[in-house]
Amino acid sequence: MNRVVLLLGAWLVVLAMTTVDREVAGASVSDEDVHAIASQLRCVVCQNLSVADSPSEMAHQMRDLIRERLAAGERPDQVMAYFVQRYGEWVLLAPPARGLNLVLWLAPFGAVAGGLALVVTLVRRWRRRSDPAEPVAPPVMDLAERERLAAELERLPD
């Protein structure tokens, strides 16, 4: 008897959880959720615009489709996977960092490192070149020199 009650209780809990889950999935597709996905997808009829930013009809239809798929209970990564399946990785504004794409992700850091190395070697070389020369002290004029300069300037013809 106890076991039956227990089983029934467990079944009810599971039932409650699944219905709640389904309701949540169906009702609570917020604009932010749609935007989060749309902003990562390339608007296919635009130049450098995301599906979230584009006013085009195609982007509008895609946003509707994102909302619909989320409402049907799909996870955001599943929705993204759907678009990748149909349009290829090209549709992602940020290419995933794997395979040949890694070149794309690492190249900026490589360029910065290369630039730094270049600057360091150049600075070192310039320093080495200027080292042997005597450190040039700024010319200091004392009062006597200054008077002499003024006097000589005065003597110059106009």
Place this chain on the structure above:
Amino acid sequence: VKVRARWFIPLAALPVVGLLAYGFRTDPRAVPSPLVGRPAPAFELTTFDGKSLSLDGQRGKVVVLNFWASWCYPACYEEAPVLEAGWLRSQAQGVVVLGVAIQDKQPASLEFIQRFGLTFPNAPDPAGKVSIDYGVYGVPETFVIDRRGVIRRKHVGAVTEAVFREWVEPLLGESAAAGEPRRTLQEGRSNDRRPHAAGRTATGGTRRPEGPWPEAAGRTG
């Protein structure tokens, strides 16, 4: 050191020049479709004259699925007579031409159909679902689907006689028996590194069942 530097600078520029030379020769709009070599996504539309139009209803036929719009001038205007002629010529042999008007106003679409006297089935795609399902990003785009329902070719731009000759008619000789979908030579390489393969494993078995992707069904089962 000086001699080395004199050669080093032009040599360092070479790969950059090479990359630019390659980059400027490729068409940035030519994005290979991941759908070529895969089963065509199923669809169910209602034609402009109220009849039901589904891909399943065309099983065993070679399908030329054309996405167009009345505002797509001149490419759609160039291809409309070619599509009509191809349909009239080869429908008896088992070719079916289907038109899907996308992002279009219905009266404008109807006017277009009338203008060219199109007799093959044409349907609007009001929510854009079919065009997104096919990864369409412009008009005109045309998919050639073989007798087994596998997409064999995606053609971007106006359909020409050559498309019928080289991509549609040769498929008529194939059998309609369902087998392992064959990868086409064309774009075969891009299919080998299918980008969505990773996405699919990530989604696991909770994916919504979708008819046109037998691999997903087969692998989870």
